[in-house]
Amino acid sequence: FQPKPLVGKNVIVTAGGTKETIDPVRFIGNRSSGKMGLAMAKIARDLGAEVTLITTVATNLGGINIIHVQTADELMTHLQDTFPDTDVLVMAAAVADFKPINVADQKIKKNADNDVFTIKLTKNPDILKTVAATKKNQFVVGFAAETQNLLANAEKKLASKNADVILANNVSQMGAGFNVDTNRITLLQKNKQPETWPLMSKVDVAKKFWDFYLHR
Numbered sequence: 229f230q231p232k233p234l235v236g237k238n239v240i241v242t243a244g245g246t247k248e249t250i251d252p253v254r255f256i257g258n259r260s261s262g263k264m265g266l267a268m269a270k271i272a273r274d275l276g277a278e279v280t281l282i283t284t285v286a287t288n289l290g291g292i293n294i295i296h297v298q299t300a301d302e303l304m305t306h307l308q309d310t311f312p313d314t315d316v317l318v319m320a321a322a323v324a325d326f327k328p329i330n331v332a333d334q335k336i337k338k339n340a341d342n343d344v345f346t347i348k349l350t351k352n353p354d355i356l357k358t359v360a361a362t363k364k365n366q367f368v369v370g371f372a373a374e375t376q377n378l379l380a381n382a383e384k385k386l387a388s389k390n391a392d393v394i395l396a397n398n399v400s401q402m403g404a405g406f407n408v409d410t411n412r413i414t415l416l417q418k419n420k421q422p423e424t425w426p427l428m429s430k431v432d433v434a435k436k437f438w439d440f441y442l443h444r
């Protein structure tokens with residue numbers, strides 16, 4: 229007997245770092261592995277949810293509706309389509325803050341005149357903030373990766389992004405954050421004391437999060 233307490237729930241998880249196009253063969257990326265988001269999606273599936281994973285990381289997890297994207301703009305488009313019908317959004321993707329203003333049609337070539345090459349960037353939309361501003365009954369979870377003032381910065385995000393929960397981690401600490409299998413999380417929610425969880429695997433973080441969600 230396996231309990232499936234998320235049966236009937238629609239869950240969207242976003243995962244991985246966005247790849248902002250420079251030209252047909254190049255992008256600006258970041259070190260996110262997508263592991264935290266993938267674990268969130270997998271455990272939600274195991275608990276019976278109907279899961280859509282919008283990801284920049286190639287994966288073929290069974291029993292999950294997978295949408296592969298590259299850029300923040302693509303992620304935003306797919307999320308805006310799916311968000312109205314969802315019960316829970318877990319926004320684990322590491323969205324680039326900036327993208328190139330101009331995308332070159334052809335591969336950019338080096339030549340005698342461009343020893344210094346400049347790419348001008350423009351701000352990406354804040355996807356979480358934009359989508360959560362339209363929220364009705366959806367439960368919205370954001371992440372905050374910080375290297376300093378973890379709690380103050382995460383509190384700000386909870387309010388400014390209209391999230392129900394922020395899972396914050398200090399990425400300058402050992403075993404937390406990008407490209408490792410473990411994470412050290414502080415969970416923040418409105419009008420409650422922050423909860424700090426011990427260092428644990430990302431899969432265990434996902435289990436603990438869904439357990440929190442079911443018993444909150």
Ligand code: C5P
Pocket residue numbers: 300319320321322323324325352353354355356357369370371372373385
């Ligand atoms: O503002 P910051 O990037 O620290 O916030 C992190 C949270 O906001 C994450 O949940 C991330 O997925 C989301 N985010 C977003 N769009 C951006 C930047 C971050 O949805 N442009």
